[in-house]
Amino acid sequence: xxxxxxxxxxxxxxxxxxxxxxxxxxxxxxxxxxxxxxxxxxxxxxxxxxxxxxxxxxxxxxxxxxxxxxxxxxxxxxxxxxxxxxxxxxxxxxxxxxxxxxxxxxxxxxxxxxxxxxxxxxxxxxxxxxxxxxx
Amino acid sequence: xxxxxxxxxxxxxxxxxxxxxxxxxxxxxxxxxxxxxxxxxxxxxxxxxxxxxxxxxxxxxxxxxxxxxxxxxxxxxxxxxxxxxxxxxxxxxxxxxxxxxxxxxxxxxxxxxxxxxxxxxxxxxxxxxxxxxxxxxxxxxxxxxxxxxxxxxxxxxxxxxxxxxxxxxxxxxxxxxxxxxxxxxxxxxxxxxxxxxxxxxxxxxxxxxxxxxxxxxxxxxxxxxxxxxxxxxxxxxxxxxxxxxxxxxxxxxxxxxxxxxxxxxxxxxxxxxxxxxxxxxxxxxxxxxxxxxxxxxxxxxxxxxxxxxxxxxxxxxxxxxxxxxxxxxxxxxxxxxxxxxxxxxxxxxxxxxxxxxxxxxxxxxxxxxxxxxxxxxxxxxxxxx
Numbered sequence: 001x002x003x004x005x006x007x008x009x010x011x012x013x014x015x016x017x018x019x020x021x022x023x024x025x026x027x028x029x030x031x032x033x034x035x036x037x038x039x040x041x042x043x044x045x046x047x048x049x050x051x052x053x054x055x056x057x058x059x060x061x062x063x064x065x066x067x068x069x070x071x072x073x074x075x076x077x078x079x080x081x082x083x084x085x086x087x088x089x090x091x092x093x094x095x096x097x098x099x100x101x102x103x104x105x106x107x108x109x110x111x112x113x114x115x116x117x118x119x120x121x122x123x124x125x126x127x128x129x130x131x132x133x134x135x
Numbered sequence: 136x137x138x139x140x141x142x143x144x145x146x147x148x149x150x151x152x153x154x155x156x157x158x159x160x161x162x163x164x165x166x167x168x169x170x171x172x173x174x175x176x177x178x179x180x181x182x183x184x185x186x187x188x189x190x191x192x193x194x195x196x197x198x199x200x201x202x203x204x205x206x207x208x209x210x211x212x213x214x215x216x217x218x219x220x221x222x223x224x225x226x227x228x229x230x231x232x233x234x235x236x237x238x239x240x241x242x243x244x245x246x247x248x249x250x251x252x253x254x255x256x257x258x259x260x261x262x263x264x265x266x267x268x269x270x271x272x273x274x275x276x277x278x279x280x281x282x283x284x285x286x287x288x289x290x291x292x293x294x295x296x297x298x299x300x301x302x303x304x305x306x307x308x309x310x311x312x313x314x315x316x317x318x319x320x321x322x323x324x325x326x327x328x329x330x331x332x333x334x335x336x337x338x339x340x341x342x343x344x345x346x347x348x349x350x351x352x353x354x355x356x357x358x359x360x361x362x363x364x365x366x367x368x369x370x371x372x373x374x375x376x377x378x379x380x381x382x383x384x385x386x387x388x389x390x391x392x393x394x395x396x397x398x399x400x401x402x403x404x405x406x407x408x409x410x411x412x413x414x415x416x417x418x419x420x421x422x423x424x425x426x427x428x429x430x431x432x433x434x435x436x437x438x439x440x441x442x443x444x445x446x447x448x449x450x451x452x453x454x455x456x457x458x459x460x461x462x463x464x465x466x467x468x469x470x471x472x473x474x475x476x477x478x479x480x481x482x483x484x485x486x487x488x489x490x491x492x493x494x495x496x497x498x499x500x501x502x503x504x505x506x507x508x509x510x511x512x513x514x515x516x517x518x519x520x
Contacts, residue, residue, distance in 0.1 A: 014381075044279055048256070050257070050260035054274070059275060090269070090283075092273045118264075129272055
């Protein structure tokens with residue numbers, strides 16, 4: 001299992017990936033974010049959760065510094081710069097004991113919420129993924 | 136393109152409408168709007184229905200045709216407008232386009248949603264179904280986006296938590312004078328700040344309720360408006376825009392690009408700017424959204440909307456009254472109806488029919504937000520000269 005971000009031909013990176021990136025750039029490669037740590041940008045604890053979701057649900061937006069990957073892949077970029085060295089992601093936290101600015105790492109979970117308990121068709125998407133654990 | 140007038144409006148009681156379903160609610164607002172405008176159903180050429188999820192909420196689809204039959208408005212052209220929570224604003228845009236283009240000389244827009252028969256969790260899930268799979272599988276909901284953004288805003292701009300609470304206090308105070316509002320009771324700041332946590336740091340009173348309700352507007356070319364109404368409003372500017380589907384991909388979490396872009400377009404079309412707006416209805420599904428829209432529309436500098444609220448700038452007797460209707464916070468948020476109800480409030484303010492909520496206004500604005508800023512419609516109206 002990987003946590004794949006997508007790099008585009010202008011050097012920008014998004015998680016999740018899209019058929020076209022910012023400014024219409026085409027995807028050129030993926031970066032496995034599970035190999036990196038990230039910094040908490042903001043977080044919340046949600047107490048009114050939908051069917052099939054744990055309660056309370058600790059969530060965060062985090063930012064990965066992937067400049068190391070950017071250096072390795074610089075030859076595949078049409079444009080480089082600071083924008084290509086970091087990427088944000090959203091996900092569950094392993095704990096609510098967290099503060100903005102904390103460093104976290106992705107930890108694999110085989111079922112983030114119960115498939116089929118909510119409105120979305122269970123077969124339409126994956127339900128495993130990564131929670132963020134404070135270091 | 137010709138100027139488009141609004142010559143009638145209606146709004147049902149918002150709240151828990153037990154035993155009444157989407158068709159009942161739409162028909163109630165539709166009949167009242169026809170009567171308010173003095174228009175025969177036979178004369179309605181286009182009939183638009185703003186609705187996000189009647190299929191998901193109650194298993195009823197095809198609601199525009201059902202409404203046309205219930206109102207005996209056949210053979211009017213009908214269309215459903217779904218743009219999630221901004222379906223109402225998108226309906227105003229579609230109705231405006233139908234008249235401005237000359238395709239219709241009489242267009243009725245009815246927005247509505249039936250939600251309260253579902254549990255809070257179920258209703259939250261229907262709304263959260265608009266999220267990207269990468270968000271949905273983590274149990275991300277619209278309220279959790281609000282909590283994430285509110286924490287970032289408060290920490291980054293050193294804003295006091297109380298300032299968000301004051302938005303709720305203000306809008307509940309305004310809702311007391313709206314007979315159609317779901318909540319017609321004031322709340323004090325202490326109650327807001329001590330209410331149960333829903334998405335930390337936001338609490339129960341930072342969120343709008345789940346609501347049943349419907350609202351309607353009647354639009355026609357300004358050239359024939361006088362045949363129906365002595366007082367009417369004119370849509371002078373309207374625009375819609377989108378932002379990223381995946382919310383965390385936005386460059387700045389406190390900037391809603393759809394608000395900025397739709398506002399820019401509406402200002403440009405109308406010739407008005409932020410300083411010309413006398414009254415505004417903003418999409419306060421969560422208190423933090425009122426700050427983000429104030430800043431995106433130029434009513435405050437980035438990071439300073441909370442100061443305007445603290446100064447009383449947005450109170451009914453302030454420099455720019457915001458959400459005189461009570462907003463979604465107090466009036467309620469029946470998804471497809473909310474943007475239309477914003478238009479109803481601005482129309483009533485401009486034609487002098489707002490009763491105890493009346494403010495001195497010649498130009499009004501409403502901003503209807505879908506998702507967490509994913510789709511936005513901004514509409515500017517002026518009182519007919």
